[in-house]
Amino acid sequence: MWTVVYIAPHMREAEKIKNVLSSEGFLVKLKTVGISHVNECGPVEVLVPESEVEEATEIMNVYKLSGRQGNVSSYPVKN
Numbered sequence: 001m002w003t004v005v006y007i008a009p010h011m012r013e014a015e016k017i018k019n020v021l022s023s024e025g026f027l028v029k030l031k032t033v034g035i036s037h038v039n040e041c042g043p044v045e046v047l048v049p050e051s052e053v054e055e056a057t058e059i060m061n062v063y064k065l066s067g068r069q070g071n072v073s074s075y076p077v078k079n
Contacts, residue, residue, distance in 0.1 A: 002029055002047040005056050014044035020063050021048065026056050 008014035011030070018028045026048050033043040048056040 001050045003050045003053050004045045004047050005053055006046040006060055007033065008044045008046060010041055011044050014046055017046050017060060017063065021046070021056055021059060024059055026052055026059075028056075 006014075006017060008017060011032075014030050018030055021028045029047040031045040031047060033045055035042075046060075
């Protein structure tokens with residue numbers, strides 16, 4: 001089962017988070033919320049398998065708090 005770990009305000013941020021999580025070995029899906037939006041506007045859910053929620057959340061917290069968006073190599077490696 002897939003679980004929402006974050007709701008990004010737009011697709012661009014959701015894609016960045018997906019890239020970070022994917023680079024750490026997580027399976028990630030993105031799902032737009034509500035009606036499909038033009039020009040990638042509107043909220044997007046970031047989902048991971050239920051069994052990976054805790055680890056994915058830790059990686060996302062580092063991403064959000066560090067201000068290192070886009071610098072994937074500086075994130076902790078998933079064990």
